[in-house]
Amino acid sequence: MKKRLIWNDCRENKPVTAAVVIFMTLSAALMGLSVLLFGSLLNSIDKLMETAETPDFLQMHSGEIDRGAIERFAALQPDVDRMQIAEFLNLENGKLSLGGQTLADSTQDNGLCVQNEQFDFLIDLEEKRIRVSPGEVYVPVCYRSEYGTQIGDSFRMDTQELTVAGFLRDSQMNSMMASSKRFLVHEQDYARMKPLGSEEALIEFKLKDGADRNAFSTAYGDAGLPANGPTITWPLIRLMNALSDGMMILIVLLVSVVILAVSILCIRTILLTGLEKDKREIGMMKAVGMARRDIRSLYYSKFLILSGIGALLGMGIVFLISGPLCRQMQELYGRPDHPVRIWLLSVTGTLAVVGMILLSVRRTLRVTERMTAVEALYGTGRWGKKKNRYLFAAAVTAAATALILIPQNIASTLSSPRFVTYMGIGSSQIRIDVRQTEQIDAVTEELLADLEKDSRTEGAVAMETRSYRAALEDGREYSLLIENGDHGRYPVSYREGSWPTGEDEIALSVLNASELGLRTGDTLTVRLNQAEAGETVRCRVCGIYSDITNGGKTAKACFSHPGTVGPPMWSVLYVTLKEGNKPADWTARYQEHAREYGAGIRVTDISQYVGATYGQTILRIRKAAMLATAVSCLVLAAVVLLFVRLTVWQERNDCSLKKALGFLSSEIRQQYLKRSLAYILAGTAAGVFLGLVPGQKLAGLLLGSLGASGFHFIIDPVRVFLILPAVTVTVAVLAARISLNEVDRIRASECCIGRE
């Protein structure tokens, strides 16, 4: 009988039943999808890092290496399990082509390497260590789709040529956010190609289980071993791997949490309205002696069945759309090794969401206990306080608008050229890196003079980075990469304070500031030479900025003389062009010209750099933004449709009376539409505010994981203030208008003779 009762109830209230199923399905699907994507991503990355035996600590170094000193250091460290020095042959992108396509535009440091012997292995798509034969090359898997490379294509380096034998997964450098890419070749070919590029060393350590990576990193730094390049640890590699897809998943998770909250509220309102309608029937059931539990169970069973349907549909959706969403992820990191476990986890996530909704239904059903049989039978009591339904529709409009705006704003922020200033890159149009060349300071000076003479440039500054040591108050020494130059000309974004303007000022990257425990206004003593008792300068920390370049540990100063710490490790020139000059054209031409100064010079159009580095992330976020927009519009339409219908149902008698008095259906509809529109507009305005202010804080937390702190949205005003609000208002108004067709079905006589 219960089955029949539920079936008949669902049949009689099709729109309401459909709305409940939609809410449950969406909540279940989104949560299931977030869990599945997160699980797959982390599992694939962990599996890849395990198969590849990713190093725990990695020091990049260009220049001479005292192999003996490093081996002696390793032998003394109890935590070191294995160590190796891998070589990376940095090639000039302009001389490279893959399947006939030049890599000149690539913003990555592309180079060759051979398979390692002890750990940090390069893995093929079958998840096995690659054995490469002479004449063959394995290409980073991310280039397969980017350049449409196929097995058998040729890989040309200047005059030399190799055949692409397959694709490789590199646990360290798979992500486009890692700035280097390794091509795997045979030892013979590597030796043959050596004259084509400059060599860089990767000093790698595999530590014993449970070893403290930070302590090891400090010990390495303190030992004065080669450190002319970024330092990278295992967690940073894992983070870099997880970020581009992780951002998309975080957005899906955010959407799923909001949709769950909206669903719980909507289902509660649907339930309360249903109980109000069934008050007499509930009274009768109470009167004839049905226990409270049995009455609750009648309603609960219906939701239990609907939630089952919702969970199944949700899982079906996850099954359908997880494939395309996971494909790119699996291409980069491989298939997860516990797919069943991940699916189970996803199903658990789905069931947890449905469980939460059912828990809320259970709680809501307790209101049936508030009234005695008599109060319910004669309609003298209410289940709860009467709530303004329009206010709720306005709140859902606000939530939907904010959900649409936040991912859109994140995408527009990441796409903006200004975003790089949150990453430690100056706000210019072009950046010229001078590395791996003799006489970096002399070359930099010449380039600067050359740029100043160029009629197309508007301005240029040069920054030289040298390795200094800071004397800490507790007597420890701390090695510090300081970038010296005019930082006010093309400033990065400062989370606190500002750039250094005097000899005694220093700005620190967030990572350095937190490691040193310093804030703006504190002081730091910097040694200007190698000797411990030599000249020092006491600097006030004038600003803290976020930086993900060079391992994230940098500092900025404007010393008039850099001291005697040695030649610069690298230098960067920032350039802006006069109006009418396209950065891409200028960059291509200047790259050719810069060859005269040596091979280690790279000219980058910053907007192109952003595209290449964050392109995949932006693409994923755009996908997530589209999903968020679709889901938000669907939920908004369902909620408005439902609530207008419930309101009309509740005010049916008034509508009938108005009709009896001579009002037209269209006039009554218009009254409702005007009232709805006022709330929808208010909700949209609130949504824009939520999307911009708390949304920015939330996005800041997400982007903080990218290393961008102190972040502000860079918005597209037309989109944010006009197009997207217009979308939500249109969806809501259309839904309200469709729902108001119900008014046509109300008869004028109903108020006098009741409804048949």
Added chain:
Amino acid sequence: MKELLRVSDLCRKNILKKISFSVGEGEMVAVMGPSGSGKSTLLYNVSGMDQADSGEVWLGDREIVGMSEDDRARLRLTRMGFVFQQMNMLANLNLLDNILLPSVHAEKSRAFRAQQTEKARGLMERFGIGDLSERKITEVSGGQLQRACICRSLMLSPQILFADEPTGALNQTASEEVLQAFLQIHEEGTAILMVTHDSRVAAKCERILYILDGELRSELQLGRYSAEKSGAREQSAAEWLNRMGW
């Protein structure tokens, strides 16, 4: 006659003021009084549908006022039957399922359900609605629906049937059919406590209680009903009610 229901000093807000009376086993008692006198409130509090403020209500050996809501509900389900003026039934069930509703909740075994379905069909047949079992509640007349409500109230063989204006919403023919049904039930030994506005209906009962301003003012003994004496009973009831200021 053995006492079945005993009410002592029953109070509810300012509506019932220390009412006391009793109903014997198989007795049929009418409660009359002007609108707002507290008749329906008395019925709800005596049957445990509403919670009385003070006083005692004994149904056999069970005291109702001090019981928890769930215990009262259980007692209503197993030992009482209800018929209301508004024929409350679940719109999403057919007539037969509505009649079976309390029984299905009293005991969930398949055998019991089959037995109760048989019983329900028998009752429907007896009260002249045997061919309507599959109909929706919107597809039958008011009199048929009220008889279905009576069937529902009898499913678990209650000791006492409470009826609140059972003929109040019906036309004369339907009223007569429903009243005949009540008399049949009474004949079979079920006690009935019925609130009514109709002196002709009340005249069919063995006793009439008259309530005014929440107090029991008087009662009239009419004795066991017989069709031959119905005219004299109606007259005597009408005269008594006149004296009461009806």
